[in-house]
Amino acid sequence: MNSPRLAEPLKAVLGARTAGGLRKLGLESVGDLVRHYPRRYGAPGEMTDIGALRVGEHVTVMAQVRSSQVRTMRSRGGAMLEAIVTDGSATLQLTFFAKRAGVLRMHEDKLRAGRTGLFTGTVGEYRGRRQLTHPDYLIVGVDAASEDEAVLEASRPIPIYPASAAVPTWRIGRSVRTVLDPLTATDVADPIPDALLAERNLPGLREALQLVHVPDTDDDWKRGRDRLRFEEAFVLQTALARRRASHAELRATPRAARSDGLAAALDAQLPFPLTDAQVAVGKEIAADLERDRPMLRLLQGDVGAGKTVVALRAMAQVIDAGGQAALLAPTEVLAAQHVRSLRHLMGSLADGGMLGGADGATRITLLTGSLGTKARRQALGEAASGAAGIIVGTHALLSEGVQYADLGLVVVDEQHRFGVEQRDALRERGEKPPHTLVMTATPIPRTVAMTVFGDLETSVLAQRPAGRAEITTHLVPADNAPWMARTWQRVREEVEAGRRVYVVCPRIDDDAAVVSDDAVVSDDAEVETSVDGEITLDIADAVVANEPDVPLASVTGTVEMLRQRPELEGISIGTMHGRLAADDKEAAMSAFARGDTPVLVSTTVIEVGVDVPEATMMVVLDAERFGISQLHQLRGRVGRSDLASLCLLVTRAEDGTVAQERLQALADTADGFVLAEKDLELRREGDVLGAAQSGGRSSLRLLRAVRDADVIDAARVAAGAVIDADPELSAHPALASAVSEWLDPEREAFLERG
Ligand code: ADP
Ligand code: MG
Numbered sequence: 001m002n003s004p005r006l007a008e009p010l011k012a013v014l015g016a017r018t019a020g021g022l023r024k025l026g027l028e029s030v031g032d033l034v035r036h037y038p039r040r041y042g043a044p045g046e047m048t049d050i051g052a053l054r055v056g057e058h059v060t061v062m063a064q065v066r067s068s069q070v071r072t073m074r075s076r077g078g079a080m081l082e083a084i085v086t087d088g089s090a091t092l093q094l095t096f097f098a099k100r101a102g103v104l105r106m107h108e109d110k111l112r113a114g115r116t117g118l119f120t121g122t123v124g125e126y127r128g129r130r131q132l133t134h135p136d137y138l139i140v141g142v143d144a145a146s147e148d149e150a151v152l153e154a155s156r157p158i159p160i161y162p163a164s165a166a167v168p169t170w171r172i173g174r175s176v177r178t179v180l181d182p183l184t185a186t187d188v189a190d191p192i193p194d195a196l197l198a199e200r201n202l203p204g205l206r207e208a209l210q211l212v213h214v215p216d217t218d219d220d221w222k223r224g225r226d227r228l229r230f231e232e233a234f235v236l237q238t239a240l241a242r243r244r245a246s247h248a249e250l251r252a253t254p255r256a257a258r259s260d261g262l263a264a265a266l267d268a269q270l271p272f273p274l275t276d277a278q279v280a281v282g283k284e285i286a287a288d289l290e291r292d293r294p295m296l297r298l299l300q301g302d303v304g305a306g307k308t309v310v311a312l313r314a315m316a317q318v319i320d321a322g323g324q325a326a327l328l329a330p331t332e333v334l335a336a337q338h339v340r341s342l343r344h345l346m347g348s349l350a351d352g353g354m355l356g357g358a359d360g361a362t363r364i365t366l367l368t369g370s371l372g373t374k375a376r377r378q379a380l381g382e383a384a385s386g387a388a389g390i391i392v393g394t395h396a397l398l399s400e401g402v403q404y405a406d407l408g409l410v411v412v413d414e415q416h417r418f419g420v421e422q423r424d425a426l427r428e429r430g431e432k433p434p435h436t437l438v439m440t441a442t443p444i445p446r447t448v449a450m451t452v453f454g455d456l457e458t459s460v461l462a463q464r465p466a467g468r469a470e471i472t473t474h475l476v477p478a479d480n481a482p483w484m485a486r487t488w489q490r491v492r493e494e495v496e497a498g499r500r501v502y503v504v505c506p507r508i509d510d511d512a513a514v515v516s517d518d519a520v521v522s523d524d525a526e527v528e529t530s531v532d533g534e535i536t537l538d539i540a541d542a543v544v545a546n547e548p549d550v551p552l553a554s555v556t557g558t559v560e561m562l563r564q565r566p567e568l569e570g571i572s573i574g575t576m577h578g579r580l581a582a583d584d585k586e587a588a589m590s591a592f593a594r595g596d597t598p599v600l601v602s603t604t605v606i607e608v609g610v611d612v613p614e615a616t617m618m619v620v621l622d623a624e625r626f627g628i629s630q631l632h633q634l635r636g637r638v639g640r641s642d643l644a645s646l647c648l649l650v651t652r653a654e655d656g657t658v659a660q661e662r663l664q665a666l667a668d669t670a671d672g673f674v675l676a677e678k679d680l681e682l683r684r685e686g687d688v689l690g691a692a693q694s695g696g697r698s699s700l701r702l703l704r705a706v707r708d709a710d711v712i713d714a715a716r717v718a719a720g721a722v723i724d725a726d727p728e729l730s731a732h733p734a735l736a737s738a739v740s741e742w743l744d745p746e747r748e749a750f751l752e753r754g
Helices: 011-016 018-022 030-034 101-110 147-155 169-178 194-200 204-212 217-247 264-268 276-290 309-318 332-350 373-385 419-428 446-452 483-495 557-564 582-594 628-634 658-668 672-682 688-693 709-725 733-743 747-752
Strands: 040-042 058-072 080-085 092-096 116-126 130-132 137-141 159-162 296-301 325-328 364-367 390-393 406-415 434-438 457-461 471-477 500-504 573-577 599-602 615-620 645-651
Touching: 011 018, 011 030, 011 169, 018 709, 030 169, 040 582, 058 092, 058 101, 058 296, 080 101, 080 204, 080 582, 092 101, 092 116, 116 169, 116 419, 116 434, 137 599, 147 434, 159 169, 169 204, 169 599, 204 217, 204 645, 217 709, 217 733, 264 296, 264 309, 264 332, 276 309, 296 309, 309 325, 309 332, 309 406, 332 390, 364 373, 364 709, 373 390, 471 483, 483 500, 483 615, 483 645, 557 573, 557 599, 599 628, 628 658, 645 658
Parallel strands: 092 130, 296 434, 296 457, 325 390, 325 406, 364 390, 406 434, 471 645, 500 599, 500 615, 573 599, 615 645
Antiparallel strands: 040 159, 058 080, 058 116, 080 092, 116 130, 116 137
8 A cells, every 4th residue: 555645636736737747658646657657867078969860759858058149139029049959979959949039038048058968859950961850958067055955956867768759858867856855765665665775785775766756876776776676576476476385375176186087088099290399299288187286377388389188188178177177278179179279180079979980089170250140159168068078179168157067177278378367367256266277478588477376387398299390580671672573583494393482461451450350369569669759869769660651561451463464364362350240251261271272361369379381471551560479380381391481571670670689589489489579678668568468657677688687586585484474465565565556557546535
């Protein structure tokens, strides 16, 4: 629970105008504002590279005033102030207009030659000179009460806040100081226990806030920041430790393996030998299922590692013990495909209750939203009666409307964002929670797994089935006509060799602004990295997210274009995207798999799990619009047999941009884990943890998974010790409330109101 002082609305403290601007940044209360940390610090001596500013950009620059002069304008009447600021080499003009010269004297007085300041505005151009018109600015040291203070001020690191055009960084800084000054250590209760502070030699929360917001030296803010970073990791790890502890108290039905049942029959008829990794992970899962504690296991395995058969063997064990299994896919397309491939792997073992079904055979039922009323009723009946051992669908399978005879296992496929809430919903279903297996091909670096999935056990399928050919990946510049012609020629060659080709586009049609059009695992948040009016000192940060002048490739547009290409004459082209009806999607996939339409133009719907072994080539258009992990997933749709495969990433990204670097990373390695690390490294502010776990004020601000692995490790140990000693956190009220705020911001809001 926040103290009354922290809960105070900013409006009451700072006035409506300032509070209004801050609200646009999501800052409502005193507590929100003091937790709005600077994103970097400027040093008064470090000037911004003015030569690198681009017209149209909203910037904050640090520069020195070279001259300033008020002039009256004879032609138009009125007056004008022109100041020139410089970084030592290039110059930038600042222009202010007013009706009367007197109004401008105030600026002239502040903008004295030799002074250093921060200037913010949108870069314009006038007669070939770059300028800021009516910039907002802060002159370093001028607002100080005394000479001494001015000197101190001028030598202090300057906090640069995440800001907006409406509220410049220094206004935020001033507001922070206004609300921070009167706060005492009692007002800001520290979630880190005193003993731990002492042990790790960390400043208390009140002091840390002072250090990051009003540092005297660089060491100050670093010390404050490190402590706040540790706090984030610690609160999160405490939440996860508590979750683990409460999970340990749950009881599930043990599902003992049998040597004479479905599982054994399945193993005896598998069309391939299991890899060692599949066998090993299978043993771990089998042992979990025999316990009376619900399994909560994350199975990671790169695309094509063969996770489905691992899941199927677990399902068979549960069915042998009288239970049922539900398999959740992220999309209906994938659910339908799972049914096909499970039936294929099981053969007559999936014909339970039918003439000719094998002994101990079971039934696989597809249950999705797009089934007709009759089919749906039948599927629901099979789930409720227990006739179906395996029920396949989307997450709707867990909704209230679906009853099971005895749900023993839930397998969640390809949903690395299967959140804590969904897992909780599962846990709360029925009397005894089912065992849960979450499968993902998106490699999750260890630290992320520990953080986002900190309450799951983890298994890794590190080995791919033998006999898989390599996938070669190349970048193709979109504006290079000969290369593009060659690309389509390669498509033809592939088709003529009896293979299939995917062509992936970021949009469905020309009016659709979407990048991903289905509820698939996607990184669209990352694709849309824009700097939304954010002021930044470092323009290298401003990612190339400007809308391109050429529209993005769409499925409909690309189909039309390809039908005109001489290289593809006479080749049937299919279409696939999330807006097609479920039947049409099915039909499109089967026609592609059969080779009736050997070229399939699609959105990212095919991103996960789609399995067509004959597919040996993929062309991704506007590849820079997709995230690394998303492209890796997409690429996993080819190279699924012993046929060498090719992936071409067509891009307009320019050399030396982050976008291009990301694509190059894909061309350089096929190792999903390496790519996941690279991905994290290249993301600017976009933080996997924050995005995956929660938004708003309880998200992680300072912690970064890869860089802060040590901090996370240390916090995990410390949190475990605290929870072991005091599971209810009764001796640590501030920690308890920070934890519940993290886990459930809404409930926290409710408590505050009550
Ligand atoms: P993913 O881990 O991406 O979900 P799948 O389970 O779809 O991978 O498996 C990819 C393909 O590999 C499927 O066609 C599957 O039948 C096949 N496969 C799985 N295990 C083996 C194995 N041990 N040997 C050969 N092929 C296998
Ligand atoms: Mg799969």
